[in-house]
Amino acid sequence: MRLIGQIYMTLSAIVLALPIMVVCGAALNSGRSMFFPPREPTLARFGEFFISEPVWTAALWNSVIVASGAATLAVLMAWPIAYLLWSTGSPLSKVLAGLGSLPFAVPPIVIGVGLGFFWVFTGGLGEVWAGVISHAILLMALPLVTISVGLQSIDRSHLDAAATMGATEEVAFRTVVLPQTLPYTISGFFFVLVLSFNEFIVIFFVSASSYATVTLQIFNSLRNGYTPTMAVAAITFLTVSILVFSAVARWGDLPRLMGADQSRK
Amino acid sequence: MTTVESLGAPVERGPAPVLPIKRILLALLTAVVVVFCVVPFLLVLAISFGRKVEGAAWVWDFTFANYQRFFVGTLWPDEVTFLYLQQLGYSFYFAVIASILAVLTALPFTLLLTRLKRSAQAVWLVFIMASLSLSEVFIVMGWDILLSNNSGLPKLFKETGLTQFLKDIGWFQTLRDWGLANPRNVKFKTSDFATVLTMSYLVWPYAVILLYPALSRLDPSLSEAARTMGAGRWTVTRTVTLPSIRLPLLGTMLLLFVFLLGTYVTITVFAAPNKHTAAVAIYSNIRGANLNAPFGAAQAIMLLISASVCLYLGHLMNRRAEAG
Numbered sequence A: 001m002r003l004i005g006q007i008y009m010t011l012s013a014i015v016l017a018l019p020i021m022v023v024c025g026a027a028l029n030s031g032r033s034m035f036f037p038p039r040e041p042t043l044a045r046f047g048e049f050f051i052s053e054p055v056w057t058a059a060l061w062n063s064v065i066v067a068s069g070a071a072t073l074a075v076l077m078a079w080p081i082a083y084l085l086w087s088t089g090s091p092l093s094k095v096l097a098g099l100g101s102l103p104f105a106v107p108p109i110v111i112g113v114g115l116g117f118f119w120v121f122t123g124g125l126g127e128v129w130a131g132v133i134s135h136a137i138l139l140m141a142l143p144l145v146t147i148s149v150g151l152q153s154i155d156r157s158h159l160d161a162a163a164t165m166g167a168t169e170e171v172a173f174r175t176v177v178l179p180q181t182l183p184y185t186i187s188g189f190f191f192v193l194v195l196s197f198n199e200f201i202v203i204f205f206v207s208a209s210s211y212a213t214v215t216l217q218i219f220n221s222l223r224n225g226y227t228p229t230m231a232v233a234a235i236t237f238l239t240v241s242i243l244v245f246s247a248v249a250r251w252g253d254l255p256r257l258m259g260a261d262q263s264r265k
Numbered sequence B: 001m002t003t004v005e006s007l008g009a010p011v012e013r014g015p016a017p018v019l020p021i022k023r024i025l026l027a028l029l030t031a032v033v034v035v036f037c038v039v040p041f042l043l044v045l046a047i048s049f050g051r052k053v054e055g056a057a058w059v060w061d062f063t064f065a066n067y068q069r070f071f072v073g074t075l076w077p078d079e080v081t082f083l084y085l086q087q088l089g090y091s092f093y094f095a096v097i098a099s100i101l102a103v104l105t106a107l108p109f110t111l112l113l114t115r116l117k118r119s120a121q122a123v124w125l126v127f128i129m130a131s132l133s134l135s136e137v138f139i140v141m142g143w144d145i146l147l148s149n150n151s152g153l154p155k156l157f158k159e160t161g162l163t164q165f166l167k168d169i170g171w172f173q174t175l176r177d178w179g180l181a182n183p184r185n186v187k188f189k190t191s192d193f194a195t196v197l198t199m200s201y202l203v204w205p206y207a208v209i210l211l212y213p214a215l216s217r218l219d220p221s222l223s224e225a226a227r228t229m230g231a232g233r234w235t236v237t238r239t240v241t242l243p244s245i246r247l248p249l250l251g252t253m254l255l256l257f258v259f260l261l262g263t264y265v266t267i268t269v270f271a272a273p274n275k276h277t278a279a280v281a282i283y284s285n286i287r288g289a290n291l292n293a294p295f296g297a298a299q300a301i302m303l304l305i306s307a308s309v310c311l312y313l314g315h316l317m318n319r320r321a322e323a324g
Helices: A002-026 A044-052 A054-087 A091-105 A108-122 A128-139 A141-152 A156-164 A169-198 A201-207 A214-222 A228-251 B003-008 B016-047 B065-072 B083-114 B118-133 B136-147 B152-159 B162-169 B171-177 B192-216 B220-228 B233-244 B246-261 B265-270 B278-286 B293-323
Strands: none
Touching: A002 A228, A002 B083, A002 B118, A002 B136, A002 B192, A044 A054, A044 A228, A054 A091, A054 A128, A054 A141, A054 A169, A054 A214, A054 A228, A054 B016, A091 A128, A091 A141, A091 B016, A108 A128, A108 A201, A108 B016, A108 B278, A108 B293, A128 A141, A128 A169, A128 A201, A128 B016, A141 A169, A156 A169, A169 A214, A169 A228, A169 B118, A201 A214, A214 A228, A214 B136, A228 B118, A228 B136, B016 B293, B065 B083, B065 B293, B083 B118, B083 B192, B083 B246, B083 B278, B083 B293, B118 B192, B136 B152, B136 B192, B136 B265, B152 B162, B162 B171, B192 B246, B192 B265, B220 B233, B233 B246, B246 B293, B265 B278, B278 B293
């Protein structure tokens, strides 16, 4: 029975890794077309992606701007909402948290269409900054959740102790709340960063073909057939994701963030 | 905070002069959330009542023509077409099968995962999260290479003689009947099989992540007790484990289903053109060739309503299950 379990997990891992492996292997091709297994393996495609091909370097740069901007903005918007929800639990804070999670809860194409219209009227359609805000809106739900988990993990007795020793709310916030929730805030930031990097449909609608992120560029290139350079993009993104989540697992508590039971180790 | 409240209860938090700043910030925050999270949806709703102008864009209006077209076609009552309902139907068809498949295969995996050591769990979660965040375009690209006719599986079938073997034992004809083969070899593009496979692959990591909290809170002592009382492993799973996770199971399925309703890239690449879904139609109306934003908006609203109805039904079922 134990053996069957191990076989099942291994099999799942293989199927999960299969398309990723194929894409990664294809990146090593030296020719213009994709073969698997790769023919005449070379690393020249990496140079093209990061340095020499303006189409890809521009797309990579756009992706970096959108993802880091959106992650910062999402955390900045989520913090006060999560804090309000935790400290007051007022009806307004619940409504705000609900509305803030709404864009993430509906089918992505609907919020993509909505934000597309929104930017037509506000003059942001096809602007990179509008892409940043759109992704922040879409993914705000993630830091909202991680920060809330972090706030709930604060031992209220620490706050009481701080209050007894004469700390004002502001001081207690700076010395107790902020440090204890920092890992969760950073986790939220990175979740948005990674998901924004990989998001397609919303940026598809709000970019209106006037700029391309890496995922958009890949979709555009799908029609002309694959080139190994696209696979390099996939490898890069996958590496970033693995690094980020490893960091979250190392310095944060990934199982806890994912909602594991605390009492069992 | 109203005046009555501040009179009635002693003020505990912070000195009074800070309050106006807090209130301004709160108002600002509320405004931002409403403008960005609510207005886009209202715009879609408003534009869905608009009217397309031939040779131009569209104008504001209040007409139900777009909705009529969605349900029975433009020429109703002289002619009736269910083309657009059918597209929504295909959205449901692919999303339902793919989400059920994903949850059923992710369930045993997650159950096994929660029984590992905490450190091993973290390693698996990193792997799951990395594949979860991987963009739909990369996943489609990977499966496309794996399933397309000149590389990947069909070539593997041919070179290993599996195609010939299938022909010899007569299963090849069955595959052709299912649309999974052309006269020479097996083919997976375009097919329902490839679409459903890619879609359930897409949400599989989500299924694991969503089931993980519920499964990791399962009390092992319950099934251990049942085991000591002589129940077989399968009996324990059926009578103890499954009933206690029925709700998260159903909830996960619904969330994945709603997420999959809007799949775009997978459908455009793997589904046959006559089985394209509402999401594809929405895109071609709003940004693509058709340029009929009001009708695209109406389709988006119908998709949103269907998703909400499904979520609400799931919620009701949960409530009933808890009560009964």
